[in-house]
Amino acid sequence: MGRKNLLDGLIGGELTAVNSSQGAFRDNPALPASAPHLSTMSRGAVGAVGRSIEQLRAQSIVDLDTSLIDPSFVADRLDISEEHYRLLVSSIREHGQQVPILVRPHPQKEGRYQIAFGRRRLLAVIELGRKIRAIIKPLSDEELVIAQGQENSARKDLTFIEKALFAARLEQAGYSRETIMAALTFDKTALSRLISAAVKIPQDIIQNIGSAPSIGRDRWVELSTRLERSGAIADARAVAGEPSFPGLSSDDRFNHLLAVVTPKSARMRR
DSSP, X not given: OOGGGOOTTSSSSOOOOOOOOOSOBTTBTTSOTTOOOOSSOOHHHHTSOOSOHHHHHTSOOEEEOGGGEEOOSSOOOSOOOHHHHHHHHHXXXXXXXXXXXXXXXXXXXXXXXXXXXXHHHHHHHHHHTOOEEXXXXXXXXXXXXXXXXXXXXXXXXXXXXXHHHHHHHHHXXXXXXXXXXXXXXXXXXXXHHHHHHHHSSOHHHHXXXXXXXXXXXHHHHHHHHHTTSTTHHHHHHHHHTSTTGGGSOHHHHHHHHHHHHSOHHHHHTO
């Protein structure tokens, strides 16, 4: 889905902010401890996706102090490409910020805001010491994650495992499969495979590997299967703890770790 069909319903109309707990969820600081239970989902939230980014720009844009903006309550990325980030900083320095970010009034902190999307733009503007151009809309938690998921899913550089983690985190936080499908524009079968890949691999191993931009679903599924062998997770963690491991690219970290947990007989058959 291109960025042209994003956020229908976030433009105009009455939206209501919902206050939800923002504490830690299990061992993941990106998740709320007590997210709202969403066994059913309002059609209005699902329909809140689709009008063009040009129409979004046409709304009232304000310049905000970056120190007033807090992150979303659910993370959607493992890391940021240094090369792409430097290009973004250079572009904004030379041409200014062309696309505003989307924020909502913070549901718990008066006078502060919470970002829905535009985190890399925000980081770049902070580095440049400027104010951030932003659109402020009152969004419920559900509308925020749909906006965040749709905008990020439209980007080509969001990797398989990042989408999988985002989906798994939303489900752990209590969001319905229907909401997650709307956020990521996946059907039910694809979403089940996505979440399965994320929950079967320990979070610390995924974090050590990183976004792995060239690694698709099948190879992540293969890794999850290999890790089911007795002692494989311990072997993987030992490799990830080696001093040389962080110096590899994310793709190479994945390949190296997969090779370690793959039995020699299976490697010889390839």
